[in-house]
Amino acid sequence: MPKYCRAPNCSNTAGRLGADNRPVSFYKFPLKDGPRLQAWLRHMGREHWVPSCHQHLCSEHFTPSCFQWRWGVRYLRPDAVPSIFSRVPPTKSQRSIQGADKPVAPPPPQAATTLTPGPAIAASGPVHLVVLGPASGSPTTAATFLLTPLPPPPAPERPRPEVPALQARARLGAALGVLQRRVQRLQRRQKRHQAQLQALEQLAQQLRRERLLARARGLQHVVRALSGPEESQTFTIICGGLDVAVVLSQGPAPPTVDAKPELLDTGTSSA
Structure with a gap:
């Protein structure tokens, strides 16, 4: 069953937008809290009306x-009392809806009052005026008139309540996006640095091999100059590297350059 407001002169139903451009929410009457319920009914101008648990x-x-407010959702405070009601007379449809409610106890009889001139005083609700007829043999007849005061001037537009939770969430989202972009930029820079480091290591290894080979060739010329033409010797020369060893020979065995994974620390010679 769709919810609708039971306040006089109000036709809000579920799905409508309120003055703050938010969907209208509905709240049940505090039936278990007697003083608070009386305050609600007094501000509504229906002190003798008895609401049900299905009315809002x-x-x-x-x-x-x-x-x-909690995470962008508004909740009614435990001690909240409604205070904004329109004093415009209800329409026919609203009067028919109000007539279907529980019967209202008649107000206590009031004494006859006389109107005296004076400054106008704004009434907070309908005023009952009892007029007694002239004294005669018949029982006194009385007529009751219902005077409705003029509606108050429209209240100024209420400022929209701020939603700090939504604002904080938006700020956190923006900060998270900035951090993610910074992390991606640092990752790309790290990949470039790793590629440059690998290229430099390969270049250093290549230069080291070329330097060792040049040193080995120089030693070969020195050994060849020191030995005679009739001698045939083979030398194993360690050039100081971990992966290059040079074998120099004279005579039948041609000089060779051999790459080995381990350091050679012995030498052999043959006549």
Whole structure:
């Protein structure tokens, strides 16, 4: 069953937008809290009406201070009392709806009052005026008139309540996006540095091999100059590297350059 507001002169139903451009919310009457229920009915102008557990008031009758916000959702405070009601007479459809409610106890009889001139005083609700007929043999007849005061001037537009949770969430999202972009930029820079480091290591290894080979060739010329033409010797010369060893020979065995994975520390000679 769709919810609708039971306040006089209010036709808000579920799905409508309120003055703050938010969907109207509905709240049940505090039936278990007698003093608070009487305060609700007194502000509505229906002190003798008995609401049921299936009837509601919409959020348009509460001031912003009556709500508390949690993660963008507003909740009614435990001590909230509605105070915003229109005094415009209800339409025919609203009177028919109100007539279907539980019967209202008649107000206590009031004494006859006389109107005296004076400054106008704004009434907070309907005023009952009892007029007694002239004294005669018949029982005194009385007529009751219902005087409705003029509606109050429209209240100024209420400022929209701030939603700090949504604002904080937006700021956190923006900061997270900045951090993610910074991390991606650092990752790309790290990949470039790794590629440059690998290229430099390969270049250093290549230069080291070329330097060792040049040193081995120089030693070969020195050994060849020191030995005679009739001698045939083979030498194993360690050039100081971990992966290059040079074998120099004279005579039948041609000089060779051999690459080995381990350091050679012995030498052989043959006549």
